Amino acid sequence: MISKAAFYLVVLILIITGLSIIWLRHTELNIPILPGEQKSVWLIEARIDFIADGGPVRVSLDLPEPQPKFRQVSEQAASTGYGFSIIEVPDGRRAEWTRRHAAGLQTLYYKLQMVADSDTRRISQSKEVPEPRVVYWKELQETAAQQLVDQAYEKSSTPSSFTRELSKQLSAPKPDQNASLLLSEYDLTTLLMRLINYAGIPARVSMGLELQDFRRYQPLKSVLEIFDHDRWIPVNPNSGVHWSPENILLWHRGGKSLLDVSGGVHSEIHFSMIHQTMPAMDLARLQFNEGGLSRLSLYNLPLEEQSIFKLLLLLPLGALIVTFMRIIIGIRTSGTFMPILIALSFLQTNLIPGLTAFILIVGIGLLLRGYLSKLNLLMVARISTLIVLVVYLTAMISVLGHELGFNIGLTITFFPMIIIAWTIERMSILWEEEGSREVMIQGIGSISVAVLSYLCMRMESIRHLTFNFPEIHLVLLALILLTGQYTGYKLTELKRFRVMRNKT
Amino acid sequence: MWISPFRLRRQGILGMNRRNVAYISRYNSRSSFPLVDNKLNTKLLAEKFNLSTPRLRGIIRYQYEITNFMYQVEKLSGFAIKPAKGAGGKGILVIKSRNGDVFIKSSDKPIGCHDIKRHLSNILAGLYSLGGSQDIAIIEDLIQPVEMFEKLSYAGVPDIRIIVFKGYPVMAMLRLSTQASDGKANLHKGAVGVGLDIATGRCLHAVQYTNRITHHPDTNIVLDTISVPDWQNLLLLAARSFELTGLGYIGADLVIDKNSGPLLLELNARPGLTIQVANGIGLLPRLKKIEQLDPDLTPCATDRVDFAMKAFAAI
Numbered sequence: 001m002i003s004k005a006a007f008y009l010v011v012l013i014l015i016i017t018g019l020s021i022i023w024l025r026h027t028e029l030n031i032p033i034l035p036g037e038q039k040s041v042w043l044i045e046a047r048i049d050f051i052a053d054g055g056p057v058r059v060s061l062d063l064p065e066p067q068p069k070f071r072q073v074s075e076q077a078a079s080t081g082y083g084f085s086i087i088e089v090p091d092g093r094r095a096e097w098t099r100r101h102a103a104g105l106q107t108l109y110y111k112l113q114m115v116a117d118s119d120t121r122r123i124s125q126s127k128e129v130p131e132p133r134v135v136y137w138k139e140l141q142e143t144a145a146q147q148l149v150d151q152a153y154e155k156s157s158t159p160s161s162f163t164r165e166l167s168k169q170l171s172a173p174k175p176d177q178n179a180s181l182l183l184s185e186y187d188l189t190t191l192l193m194r195l196i197n198y199a200g201i202p203a204r205v206s207m208g209l210e211l212q213d214f215r216r217y218q219p220l221k222s223v224l225e226i227f228d229h230d231r232w233i234p235v236n237p238n239s240g241v242h243w244s245p246e247n248i249l250l251w252h253r254g255g256k257s258l259l260d261v262s263g264g265v266h267s268e269i270h271f272s273m274i275h276q277t278m279p280a281m282d283l284a285r286l287q288f289n290e291g292g293l294s295r296l297s298l299y300n301l302p303l304e305e306q307s308i309f310k311l312l313l314l315l316p317l318g319a320l321i322v323t324f325m326r327i328i329i330g331i332r333t334s335g336t337f338m339p340i341l342i343a344l345s346f347l348q349t350n351l352i353p354g355l356t357a358f359i360l361i362v363g364i365g366l367l368l369r370g371y372l373s374k375l376n377l378l379m380v381a382r383i384s385t386l387i388v389l390v391v392y393l394t395a396m397i398s399v400l401g402h403e404l405g406f407n408i409g410l411t412i413t414f415f416p417m418i419i420i421a422w423t424i425e426r427m428s429i430l431w432e433e434e435g436s437r438e439v440m441i442q443g444i445g446s447i448s449v450a451v452l453s454y455l456c457m458r459m460e461s462i463r464h465l466t467f468n469f470p471e472i473h474l475v476l477l478a479l480i481l482l483t484g485q486y487t488g489y490k491l492t493e494l495k496r497f498r499v500m501r502n503k504t
Numbered sequence: 505m506w507i508s509p510f511r512l513r514r515q516g517i518l519g520m521n522r523r524n525v526a527y528i529s530r531y532n533s534r535s536s537f538p539l540v541d542n543k544l545n546t547k548l549l550a551e552k553f554n555l556s557t558p559r560l561r562g563i564i565r566y567q568y569e570i571t572n573f574m575y576q577v578e579k580l581s582g583f584a585i586k587p588a589k590g591a592g593g594k595g596i597l598v599i600k601s602r603n604g605d606v607f608i609k610s611s612d613k614p615i616g617c618h619d620i621k622r623h624l625s626n627i628l629a630g631l632y633s634l635g636g637s638q639d640i641a642i643i644e645d646l647i648q649p650v651e652m653f654e655k656l657s658y659a660g661v662p663d664i665r666i667i668v669f670k671g672y673p674v675m676a677m678l679r680l681s682t683q684a685s686d687g688k689a690n691l692h693k694g695a696v697g698v699g700l701d702i703a704t705g706r707c708l709h710a711v712q713y714t715n716r717i718t719h720h721p722d723t724n725i726v727l728d729t730i731s732v733p734d735w736q737n738l739l740l741l742a743a744r745s746f747e748l749t750g751l752g753y754i755g756a757d758l759v760i761d762k763n764s765g766p767l768l769l770e771l772n773a774r775p776g777l778t779i780q781v782a783n784g785i786g787l788l789p790r791l792k793k794i795e796q797l798d799p800d801l802t803p804c805a806t807d808r809v810d811f812a813m814k815a816f817a818a819i
Contacts, residue, residue, distance in 0.1 A: 327521055378567075379629030429631065433594060434693065487522040489513075494506045497517050499714050499781055501507050 007485070011478045018474030025469060030117075032280035035464035039115055039280045041073065042211050042273055044249070046110045048259065050267035052102035057082075057263035059108060062252045063093040070249055073113040073283055082108065091256045106264065114249060115283060130227055133197040133204075141185065144178035149199045159201045159228040163235055166195055171238050189224050189237045202227035206234070207252035209271050216272035220251055220258070281468070298470065311344060313466040316476045318343055318453045323483050325449050330490030333446040334426050341416045342446070343453035349415075351454060355447070358415065361393050362443075365424035366431070373428065386421040516786030518777060523753075527791065531670065531752025532773050539749045540771040544588040544642055546748075550768055553748050555741060557768050558584070558761070562643035570624045573643075574617065582646030585620070587627040587639045593690045595632030597623055598660060600646060610660040611686050648762040650733065658682045658722040663689050664700070664738060664758045667775055667787065670797075671746035671805065672812045673739045674790040676700040677782040678732060682712065683722050691778045696720060698727055699783030703817035705735030709784040716784075736809065738766045743805040743812075745771055755779075790816055 025031050048059060063086070066072070077084045082097040097108050137145055152165035170179050170188060182191050189205055196203035207220035225232045234250065251271075252258040261267040298309050318340030325331045333339055346354040368389050372382055394415065423446075431439045456462055465472050489497075512519070518527075539545050550557045561583060562576040577583055581602055587595040597620065598610035605617045624641050626632070633639040649661045656662055660681045667675045677697050684694030691697050696717065699708040707730040710717050719726055732738065742756040745768060755775025759767050780786055793815060803811070 330520070378625060379631050485525065487519070487525050489509045489517075489519040490521060493517075493519050494509060494512065496714060497512055497781060498505065498507045499711065499716055500512065500515055500517060500784070500786075 007481075011481050014474045014478040014481075018471045018478070021471035021474075022469045025471070030280070030284045031468050032284065033465075035281065035460050037280040038277040039117075039283050041276050041278045041283065042070070042114045042116070042249070043276055044112045044114060044209065044211070044271060044273045046112075047270050047272065048106075048108040048110075048261075048267065049270075050106055050261050050264040052104060052106050052264040054101065054103040055263050057097070057099045057102045057106070057261075059097040059262075059264070059267075060087075060260040061095045061110060061269070062091075062256060062258050063095055063110075064112070064249060064251045065092050065253060067114075067250060069116065070114040071117045073115055075110070075112045077108070077110045079108040092253070102263070129230075130202045132200050132202045135194045135198045137194075137198075141182060144181045145195055145198055148178050148182070149195060153199065159196075159226055160233065160235075162199065162201065163192070163196060163203075163226050166199075167192060167235075167237060189222050192224055192235075192237050196226055204232070204253070206232075206250050207258060208234075208248040208250045209273075211247040211249055211273055211275075213273070213275040217270045218272065219270070221248075223248065223250060225253070281464075298467065310463065310467050311347070313470060313473070314344070314347075314457045314463065315340060316473045316480075317456060317462065317466060320476050320480055320483075321453045321456060322449060323480050325452070327483050327486055328490065330492030331445040331449060332442050333449055334423055334430070334442040335419070335446070338419055338423055339446050339450035340453055341419050342450040343457060345415045346450065346454040347457055351451070355451070357394075357397055358420075358447075360397060361390060361415070361420060362424055362427065364393055365390060365420070366428055369424050369428040373432070383421055383425050386424055387418055390417050390421050390424070512786075516788035516790075517780055518787040518791070520777060522788075523777060524774075527669075527753040528774055532754070533750065536749050536751050537773050540751065540754065540773045541591075542588045542640075543586055543590070543770050544640055546768075546771050547642070549748055550745075553744065555744055555748065555768050556764055556766065558647060558759075559645040560642065561645060564624055564628065564641040564643070567625060567628055570621050570628075573621065573624060576643060580645075584644045584646055585623065585627070586642045586644065587632040588642055589630075589633035589637065589639045590627075591632075593688050595623075595627055596688070598646065610681075612659065647759050647767065650760050650762050652733070653760065655723060656680055656720065656725055656730070658685075658720070660689065661759050663769060664732065664760075665775065665779060666739065666742040666756045666758065667779060668742050668746055668754050668756055669791055669794050670752050671743055672794050672808045673702060673742050674794065674812065674816060675779050675783055675785075675787055676702060676705075676739075676742075677779045678707070678730065680720060682720070684712075691776070691782075696727070697778060697782030698730060699779070699785075700732060701818040702739070703813045705732035705738070706730070706818075708818055709782060711778075711782050714778070714781050732760070734760060734766055736813070739809045739812065740805055741766045741768055743808050747805070 022033075026033055046061065048061065050059070059082075063075075064072070075086075077095060077097070079097055081102070082099045084095070084097050087094050087096050095110050148166065148169060152162055152169065155165045156162040169175065170183065170191065172179070175183060182195075185191075186194065193203045193205050203224065203226045205222045206225050208223040209218065209220055212218075224235045224237050226235055227233075232253070234248075259267060259269050298306055301309065319337070322333070322337060322340060326333070326336070342358060345358075348354075349357065365386065369386060372385060375382075377385065394417065427439050427443065430442065539549060544563065547557050547560060561580060562573075564570060564573060564576075582598075582600045584599070585597040590596065597615075599607045599615070599620075600610050601608045603614075607615050607617070607620060609615050627639050627641040630637050630639045647661045649657070653662045657680045662678055662680045665677050665679060666673050677699050679689040679691065680696040680698065681689050682694050682696055686693065689695050691711075694713060696710055696712045698710045700706065701708050707728050710727040712721060718728060738758055738760070741758060745754065745756045746752075749771060751771070751773055753773075753775075755772040757769040757772065759769055761767050777787075
């Protein structure tokens with residue numbers, strides 16, 4: 001016999017393992033703990049128009065990189081007649097459309113779903129420190145730029161603070177002579193980018209998309225980014241401070257081109273977007289193609305098997321309920337786990353029709369069994385006879401129900417016929433040996449456990465948890481093990497031993 | 505209506521869960537269960553150990569043997585048919601007399617030869633056996649109750665249930681059948697349970713359906729004055745069943761026959777808990793007392809009975 005301590009350790013390990021896998025699955029795969037949770041999703045569509053000149057066409061579009069504020073859920077391209085693929089190039093991902101011959105106005109679409117979801121791990125870390133761009137100035141400007149940079153350099157210590165100081169000078173209400181000179185030549189963002197690069201700090205202008213609901217024909221906006229330590233940081237050109245707007249999606253970063261079209265002219269790109277809400281579960285499902293934890297889930301099975309497992313995974317809960325009802329409460333049932341099977345069939349038939357049919361079949365079965373007991377049959381033959389009768393009864397009830405307009409026909413076949421035949425047999429023997437009172441007690445006990453299991457199994461949140469977090473069964477297992485060690489009184493024993501009240 | 509669990513605990517009442525976890529699964533080795541779950545095994549073993557049991561008159565193992573049944577009981581006027589693996593008294597048919605082909609059950613109801621054969625085939629098919637497995641029917645001599653018991657019981661023979669823990673008899677009760685229990689000695693069917701003083705075999709307390717009573721509901725005999733004869737031998741027989749099976753926690757069912765004295769009827773590896781109600785006292789303190797004894801000591805059955813009679817005396 002293993003010691004108590006080892007037993008409780010095992011139980012504890014089961015519970016901790018179960019709960020931590022649940023937590024992992026929740027955080028890593030974004031499976032919601034509760035069903036019906038909604039997430040806000042941006043559906044963004046990039047539309048590329050160009051006029052093709054009749055020859056081979058190749059269109060290449062830069063695609064957004066992983067973002068700190070947004071998580072990409074899905075992407076797709078719609079463009080008839082074009083070959084489409086997504087290519088990984090050293091600078092990032094690009095979408096590429098190709099076609100042998102195309103002439104006239106062409107329209108290509110690329111659609112993308114993004115969830116607003118902040119996750120610091122996704123902030124792209126550049127492995128190599130990029131080189132600052134070489135900047136050339138006109139003679140006069142160079143001096144002004146040098147002075148501006150020197151002033152800012154004096155007052156700062158890091159790339160970020162340098163940018164801040166520089167931006168302060170440029171965006172002051174009354175910029176000084178140097179700033180005014182340069183601002184007359186360049187716009188603020190470009191100027192800042194040039195100056196920062198000039199000072200030896202990598203900076204670039206990226207293109208971002210401002211997300212606003214129901215906007216169409218949106219262009220990309222320029223966003224200044226500086227390289228600090230190990231990552232690119234977007235900066236507000238007006239204040240120079242670190243800037244991470246909620247509604248800006250950085251689409252196109254760094255020096256490479258946003259859109260290349262060969263074999264066409266007058267190319268244009270527009271973006272339109274809408275904001276939707278989507279069940280978090282559907283969203284999580286869209287990402288299950290990855291490896292790791294999602295490999296260990298049931299979603300990879302064919303749908304048909306998934307639906308079987310959805311039902312099967314409810315069984316442990318039923319087992320826990322039966323264990324609890326029998327050990328802690330002390331309810332007597334006819335056949336230990338018969339109530340769970342009945343509860344499972346109630347799930348198919350719904351409660352009231354199922355319950356009615358069940359009581360009807362068992363009731364008529366008991367009457368017929370009364371006659372069978374006079375026939376002096378061997379037990380196996382008698383139960384086989386009962387099975388035939390039960391099947392017959394089921395068919396009769398279905399036909400009758402159909403004629404009367406109750407549509408219980410198909411669902412009634414979900415009843416476990418053999419279990420019902422056994423139940424009838426057991427109840428009948430019980431009736432002969434212990435009398436009708438015991439039959440009522442066990443019958444009502446079985447039905448109430450079945451109904452309770454049914455009510456639990458039907459709850460959306462429970463179905464969601466048991467299917468999407470199969471590891472919850474480790475916790476159930478631990479609870480069942482614990483119940484198995486319960487040595488206290490059953491609730492019904494408090495009644496059974498009530499005469500002991502009169503003793504001192 | 506209800507009793508508080510703390511109060512039950514204070515009175516040392518053993519509950520079903522505790523009995524299963526702390527006593528049955530701890531002291532009863534699974535491999536010895538077939539010895540007691542099969543009455544035929546128990547009987548043969550008891551004969552080997554020289555423990556007296558009701559005389560075996562016949563065994564029916566196969567369906568075809570049922571036709572021979574009438575020959576086996578030809579010379580017997582009364583007999584009992586039992587399923588070897590029956591539980592809780594299920595499937596026991598007691599015939600106390602016969603009138604040609606009509607047999608009279610212990611409850612005075614007549615039963616035909618045909619019905620007995622049906623009963624036998626039910627037994628063989630495993631209707632009464634644990635888990636529904638195939639079974640054997642045993643035919644035994646009818647017990648002739650001693651006079652004082654004969655008038656006590658509504659029908660059938662009163663039997664004595666003794667809980668034997670590690671070979672020590674710890675609690676005893678007399679079971680009297682009633683009209684309500686159809687002549688059977690099962691307490692949950694309405695038989696009367698009479699708690700017995702381990703020291704003397706005298707009645708302590710009597711219950712029916714967990715209600716305290718002072719008179720037998722059918723025969724109206726005062727129960728408080730009952731004193732079981734041959735008490736010490738009875739306890740000894742029960743205590744010796746420990747050596748027989750090696751099971752630490754058993755319920756021994758015994759009867760007293762007019763001619764043969766105390767007989768071992770059967771052993772039960774999962775004895776019920778109502779004996780506590782019949783005695784008006786909990787089992788736990790007594791079981792704990794035995795558990796506290798030096799485990800190295802292995803006294804003989806007589807010493808164990810002496811110990812129990814002293815330790816568990818009512819007053």
